[in-house]
Amino acid sequence: GAVVSQHPSWVICKSGTSVKIECRSLDFQATTMFWYRQFPKQSLMLMATSNEGSKATYEQGVEKDKFLINHASLTLSTLTVTSAHPEDSSFYICSASEGGEKLFFGSGTQLSVL
């Protein structure tokens, strides 16, 4: 099946710094990618829909200035957590569809903010 690569797998940062997470579709073009967040022992929560060449669409309650999404090409979307704080520590997961019937997910990024 289609492969979605996410980098880094884990990151530790100091409070107040910004962290960028990359999501790449390796063998297909994705006009739309999706970003999820998952806290321990909870389900995945959809944060935003990333559209190539246009602004992302954020779910209710997700701060767009806090979580900057850039989808500059058909194979790359980035999520930047700005001015990270300990409460932003979470597992972030991206996903993409190759236009078919399935949605493929990256392996996730564990963010720990000290």
Add this chain to the structure above:
Amino acid sequence: DAKTTQPPSMDCAEGRAANLPCNHSTISGNEYVYWYRQIHSQGPQYIIHGLKNNETNEMASLIITEDRKSSTLILPHATLRDTAVYYCIVRAIYNFNKFYFGSGTKLNVKP
């Protein structure tokens, strides 16, 4: 969007079939039933999906009731590596916007 209801957890003996139920009584005619699983600290993995007919692939079988209000995912011979959280999601085909996850079922496969 149609909501789904799944039991929070289930146990299964290794080598036996695991049958995971999902209720989706408000499913619309154009909505498919998707199953994904998430092994600890990994991204969700696609398992199978279907509209109204039963489906089978190398991983599992999907049985959908005639009225489409419920379905069952069957892992024919569960192994310890099948221990994971299994999510049942209903969504219109080709439209993955608002692809929401419910709470899922934690399947514990025991030796």
